[in-house]
Amino acid sequence: MINWNQTYDSGNDFRLITSAEINYILKYTQSYSKANTQCLDIGSGTGHLTRELWHRGFKPTGIDISESAIRLARQYTKLSGDEITYLVANLEKNEVNELIGKKFALITCKLVYAFIDNKQIFLENVSKLMNDRSIFAIITPLTDDVPPVKKHIAVDFDTTVLELRRYFNLLSSEKNNGQVIFICQLKS
Numbered sequence: 410m411i412n413w414n415q416t417y418d419s420g421n422d423f424r425l426i427t428s429a430e431i432n433y434i435l436k437y438t439q440s441y442s443k444a445n446t447q448c449l450d451i452g453s454g455t456g457h458l459t460r461e462l463w464h465r466g467f468k469p470t471g472i473d474i475s476e477s478a479i480r481l482a483r484q485y486t487k488l489s490g491d492e493i494t495y496l497v498a499n500l501e502k503n504e505v506n507e508l509i510g511k512k513f514a515l516i517t518c519k520l521v522y523a524f525i526d527n528k529q530i531f532l533e534n535v536s537k538l539m540n541d542r543s544i545f546a547i548i549t550p551l552t553d554d555v556p557p558v559k560k561h562i563a564v565d566f567d568t569t570v571l572e573l574r575r576y577f578n579l580l581s582s583e584k585n586n587g588q589v590i591f592i593c594q595l596k597s
């Protein structure tokens with residue numbers, strides 16, 4: 410199991426989201442007026458995507474299991490806590506108290522899904538944070554496209570589709586450069 414605090418404390422970080430990726434995801438939220446629309450970035454790390462979502466008009470919450478990640482995300486964010494909220498939280502736990510009853514228009518999860526051990530609890534928790542218009546976007550590398558030493562950071566495409574279909578309708582799955590962006594909505 411990865412020690413995320415140690416990862417961040419030793420200065421590691423992860424590749425930034427590209428404009429093309431974020432534009433692709435936001436195509437699916439165009440019907441929302443962005444002002445004050447709440448979104449959730451799961452496994453937000455040092456908060457790059459979380460802040461990018463603020464720049465695109467959302468009111469984001471970033472959650473991460475790592476205290477070090479959240480400390481750095483707060484440090485890098487020069488905005489008031491009203492604009493962006495960061496919380497230490499584990500979405501594999503049965504309940505995340507701070508999030509109970511909340512519904513987010515957009516939920517993002519970048520380079521996180523491969524590290525989730527209990528995918529069923531995780532996906533069930535995500536589904537509880539959505540309404541019938543919410544979009545859940547997962548960006549993840551695929552095992553077929555990474556070298557053997559990096560298999561642990563990637564997921565199998567077909568297995569993931571099956572896992573997601575248990576809770577969600579899959580609106581699209583765009584493969585590009587060794588990774589995929591899954592776009593999901595709650596199962597109707």
Ligand SMILES: C[S@@+](CC[C@H](N)C(=O)[O-])C[C@H]1O[C@@H](n2cnc3c(N)ncnc32)[C@H](O)[C@@H]1O
Pocket residue numbers: 413422423424451452453454455457472473474475478498499500501518519520521524525
């Ligand atoms: C590879 S990093 C990606 C961070 C960030 N999304 C990015 O792209 O820079 C994976 C992140 O997922 C977080 N994480 C792992 N399991 C988690 C869980 N169950 N709940 C919340 N965050 C989790 C880790 O602490 C870590 O910050």
